[in-house]
Amino acid sequence: MKIGEVAVISQNGQQKDDFIRSICRKIDLKNERISFGKFDANDQLALHLYGLSIDDQDNDLSWDLISRKMLGYIVIFDWENQISLESIKPVVDNLSYNMRAPFIIIANIKEGKKPPIPSSFFKNKGIVLSTDFRFTFGQVNKPESARKSLRLLVDMLLERVNNF
Amino acid sequence: MHKTYKIFILDKDTTYMTPLVNGLQKAGFKVICWEGNQKAIDIARDVKPDLIISEVDLPDFDTYDFFNEIRSIQQYKTVPFIFFSSQKKVDDRIKNIEIGIDDYISKPFYVEEVVSRVKNLLNEVSGIEKAQGQTEKGFSGNLTEMNLVDLIQTMELGKKSAVIKLKHQNSLGIVCISNGEVVDANLEDLPPDKAIMRMFTWTVGAFFVEMVSVKLNRRIEKSNKKLIDIGVRRVNDWEQIKQGLPPLSAIVVKTNSNNFEQLSDLEKELLSGIKNKVRIYDLIEQSSLDDLKTLELVRGLHQKGYLQETEDNYSHYVDDYLKRLKAQAHNGKSPSERAQAIVANLFKKETSQRQQRIPDRRQQQDRRKYGRRSEDRCNRGNPVYLTKAELLMLREALL
Amino acid sequence: MPDNSDYALRPSEKLDVLYRLFRGENICDLIDNMDNTSVIGLQKFMWETAAEFGIISRKHNFSRKEITRKMKPTQQFQKEQNCDERIYFCKGTHCIHSNSECARKKIKEHIKVMSESIREYIETEQHNETFVQSTLS
Structure with missing residues (x-):
């Protein structure tokens, strides 16, 4: 069984758990540091999602290990909450300068709300902010939306594979 | 790999061990297997392994204690440690991440994958050690601070052999130096003499010096002294005319x-x-x-x-950008754009990686004090370790 | 002259810009707290975003001139600033270090035009989307 791994980082624990649940249907394991979920693409290939919340970063988590093994990252913040945006900023700068894996920033839209811009601006490949990261709007508790965001990440990986 | 690395494996399960040992030996590693028992730590001390692989579930043996004991020995503080763990035990996997092991691999595994992970980890460690030993393998920097004349003089002083790569605008040039003497230069279709003359005028851009032995027929007849004289003059004249x-x-x-x-x-x-x-x-x-x-x-x-x-505020840049965007939106990148991007990207990655690998003295002292630091490792890795087919499968499954 | 890539904004700064842009907030204020390099980075990022959004909104009809024609001609700007520097040098990358105040003023004006254009593209798309939805329903 081949395994790909993705870290899901959010400002609060709820968003990363929602995202993992949307992709994997359930959270397989959760402790005070990490939430873990498994998505079986088929019997030969699985995707493991490790959820980390930014509040937990003070803990002595092996960030180096997490970073080295990850195919990519999903960073989630709450679009309606500026504090949430502020809290992910150091993380995205850190990911951008220290890691070579791509990442997607999801601005999470609450139930019943609409993204502030028409979907045509981000539906295909997100808003491209660099070769390594993209921005998109989504609802992480909706499986369809979460999968779409994860597909963006897979597409970025495919672009890398195609280019080299 | 020039050195023969020693891999110490702790496991009893021959079903997995036999193919793995064969695979590792085939890849040029020396493999020492030992069953998990109280003597393991003594054996490890004797073997002086470069990397340790251990099964988590060994009867009457606490692998975590073994790991902690190994890590408490100064000599083995930085030896990479891989755990084999049963895939079902997610709890173990998370515990493994938390205690700071270097990698974990689920059984059943592909031997190729394990060999590749072992190689990655050893490359990573040897990369750090090399960086600690300063710039034996190469260095990189900015042409504004050090131009080609300076680089040739530096190589000449130490009678070094190296390949110097220079990047300027969209051009990539190469100068080969053997025992301190410039022997060849390559830039687009230019003859070597003309290529090096052009590169002398590059005072903006990046350079990357790879210290390798160069065995090439001499295609540049001028002596270093002559080249440096010409180079210095050209740089001065160039700067003067440019004003x-x-x-x-x-x-x-x-x-x-x-x-x-x-x-x-x-x-x-x-x-x-x-x-x-x-x-x-x-x-x-x-x-x-x-x-x-x-x-x-x-x-x-x-x-x-x-x-x-012309009055051209950003127009050139924006037009280029638009052209690129439009090309991507329709037919994908043109072959030449793609080739340029690949070369530029390769060079960029290489340069930035190498730049980060040259540590200052304080960083080195910190490394000695704390062992391998997270940023040493964050800057490497993150390879796309799934194949294109696997990524496509994943994408399809996510639809 | 430094390469354009030297002027890239940090990812967090890009996020800030998008956050303000999509909320219809003022982008120009960001300049006051930015160093010279970031100001050029902002100008570049705004061009990229305007171009990307412009292409999505206008399709093949998009042209850079659609935005530049709304900008004050450089000659006029220079005249207003009593600047007799050659026209080529009147751009952020050149005089931001020697005459930061003037360069920032010009870049602010340009960024204002670009954010207005981006807003326009967003609104056009919003109308299209609403139109399509109402037609379908």
Whole structure:
């Protein structure tokens, strides 16, 4: 069984758990540091999602290990909450300068709300902010939306594979 | 790999061990297997392994204690440690991440995958050690701070052999040095002498020096002394002429002046070759004349009012960007764009990686104090370790 | 002259810009707290975003001129600033270090035009989307 791994980082624990649940249907394991979920693409290939919340970063988590093994990252913040945006900023700068894996920033839209811009601006490949990261709007508790965001990440990986 | 690395494996399960040991040996590693028991730590001390692999579930043996004990020995603080764990035990996996092991692999595994992970980890460690030993394998930097003349002088002093790669605008040039002597230069289709002359004038861009042995037939006849003399003169002349011109990235256009009497034949020839807007850089590159001479002619034409810079706030850049976006939106990147991007990207990654690998003294002291640091490792890795087919499968499953 | 890539904004700064842009907030204020390099980075990022959004909204009809024609001509700007520097040098990358105040003023004006254009593209798309939805329903 081949395994790909993705870290899901959010400002609060709820968003990363929602995202993992949307992709994997359930959270397989959760402790005070990490939430873990498994998505079986088929019997030969699985995707493991490790959820980390930014509040937990003070803990002595092996960030180096997490970073080295990850195919990519999903960073989630709450679009309606500026504090949430502020809290992910150091993380995205850190990911951008220290890691070579791509990442997607999801601005999470609450139930019943609409993204502030028409979907045509981000539906295909997100808003491209660099070769390594993209921005998109989504609802992480909706499986369809979460999968779409994860597909963006897979597409970025495919672009890398195609280019080299 | 020049050194034969020793891998110490703790496991009893021969079903998995036999193919793994074969695979590792085939890849050039020396493998020492031992079953998990109280003697394991003594054996490990004797073996002096470069990497340890251990099964988590060994009867009557606490692998975590073994790991902690190994890590408490100064000599083994940085030896990579891989755990084999049963895939079902997610709890173990998370615990493994938390205690700081270097990698974990689920059974059943692909031998190739384990071998590749072992190689990655060992490369990573040896990369750090090499960085700690300063710049034995190479160094990189900015041409503004150190131009080609400076680089040749540095290589000559130490009688070093190296390949120097220079990046300037969209061009990539290579200079080969053997025992301190410049032996060859390569830039687009230019002959070596002309290539090196052009590269002497590059004072903006990046360089990357790879210290490797160079065994090439000499294609540059001039001695280093002569080359350096010429190089220094060219850099000075170049900078002086440049002062009378707009930036070389500026776009110039012919004016409507029809009076060519005061122009020399060479100036007329150069002027007649300009059809539309052109960057000064491109003008120099396209000219069949010597670069310095062309620059001088451009300055003359500019000063006499036959060439003038266009009002072009960002237009060149934005037009390029638009062209790229539109190309991507339709037919994908053109082959030449793609090739350029790949080369530029490769060079960029290499340069930035190497730059980060050259530690200052304080960083080195910190490393000795704390062992391997997270950022040493964050800067490496993150390879796309799934194949294209696997990524496509994943994508399909996510639909 | 430094390469354009030297002027890239940090990812967090890009996020900030998008956050303000999509909320219809003022982008120009960001400049006051930015160093010279970031100001150029902002100008570049705004061009990229305007171009990307412009292409999505206008398709093949998009042209850079659609935005530049709304900008004050450089000659006029220079005249207003009593600047007799050659016209080529009147751009952020050149005079931001020697005459930061003037360069920032010009860049602010340009960024204002670009954010207005981006807003326009967003609104056009919003209308299209609403139109399509109402037609379908």
